[in-house]
Amino acid sequence: MRSVLPLLILATLAGCSGGAGKPPAIQYTSGEPALRVNDQPVSAALLAEVARGRGLDLDNPEQRLRAIKELSDYVLLATIAHKQNMSDDPAFGAIVESQRLQGIANATLDYYGRTxxxxxxxxxxxxxxxxxxxGTDSYDFAQMLFDNETEALKASEELLAGKDWAAVYAQWQGKAKQAREFQDVRLVQLPSPELVDALKKLKAGESTKVPVKSQFGWHVLHLSATKPVTPPxxxxxxxxxxxxxxxxxxxxxxxxxxxxxxxxxxxxxxxxxxxxx
Missing domain, CATH: 1.10.20 (Histone, subunit A)
Structure with a gap:
């Protein structure tokens, strides 16, 4: 059997309880009915909610039939559960109540947002x-990330001595935990404030003078270029x-x-x- 929308069907079944005076199988009946399943009228609002949950357009005849089939299955199963007092079974009742509470919680949050x-x-x-x-710029930069400060300092010292970034990068990329080039990165995308601060201080063509410590390790950075970005x-x-x-x-x-x-x-x-x- 195909899957159903558990919140909808189980919330419907939640009213099933044995004994006299038990709630009806279908508890939400507000508004004008959209269909009838056997002798049970089913509201247009309930059909609309099923369609919304499935992403169906009720103005499309084929999709409307799919929504009606979905909802009528719920009603048929709810009616069976109601008649056979399935909620007397503890496992059945716990499943239904859990899903009912989840459905009410989601609807409550939705209602709170609307109000x-x-x-x-x-x-x-x-x-x-x-x-x-x-920010108003994107950044093209490269980094070498090291597990320990000693190796990061050695790479930085070579840069401070005047060695070209490309040469230092080629020499150390195999020893670094990560050696990678990035393009069109916004500062808000960076995973740590230490990297943001370091990049903001660099000009194009410059490298960090000392390794930058973050929760990920020690970073040696080189800024290639900055480019203006127009926000959406x-x-x-x-x-x-x-x-x-x-x-x-x-x-x-x-x-x-x-x-x-x-x-x-x-x-x-x-x-x-x-x-x-």
Missing amino acids: HPISEAALKAEYDAQVAKA AFDAIRGELQKHMLARQGDQWMEKLRGEAVILDLKAPSKGETPAK
């Missing part, structure tokens, strides 16, 4: 900050910028919620004990 939109002023300020951080227009990246800021906003909200909560691990092993295998 706390990023203002145009905040988007523009973020754009300006990122442009400033990225604000309107061109507005959508991606908004997604990034909404995600960051959601992360900050979650951090606040965690900080206000009391979360206890009731089954944590005592000190000195090892978890059972």
Whole structure:
């Protein structure tokens, strides 16, 4: 059987519970129905969500049929689970509840983002900050990265003595942990602030006078050229910028919620004990 969208089907099944007064198999029925499966009306909003999750266009007849088939499968399975009281099985119930909670969590974060939109002023300020951080130039440079400072100093001493970079590079590249040339690199792409500071101090044709220490080792750098870069227009990246800021906003909200909560691990092993295998 083909895969289904677990959040949708399991969230639907979440209402199945044995006994009298159990919730219906399909709990979301708001709005105008889009289809009927046996005697069960299914809302247009639910069909739209299934289509969105699958990337289907409901205005396209073929894709609409695919979305209807997908959703009708969910309804048929939910109905079977409901009638047979499958939620009485602990494993079934745990799977459904886990996926239900995940679905609610995702929908809650989505709702929070929709009800706390990023203002145009905040988007523009973020754009300006990122442009400033990225800088107005790209860098063509080479580096030799060494595991130990001694060899890095020896390579630097040869450069200080007036030896050409290409000759020193050819001599030491086999002994370095990495010897590589880079082109069109923005400062924001560099993995450590030490490399950013070092490159910003160099002029084209210059090499570092002493090795640059970072978490990766000791770097000997040579700057070949810098080239001006025109940043992308604000309107061109507005959508991606908004997604990034909404995600960051959601992360900050979650951090606040965690900080206000009391979360206890009731089954944590005592000190000195090892978890059972």
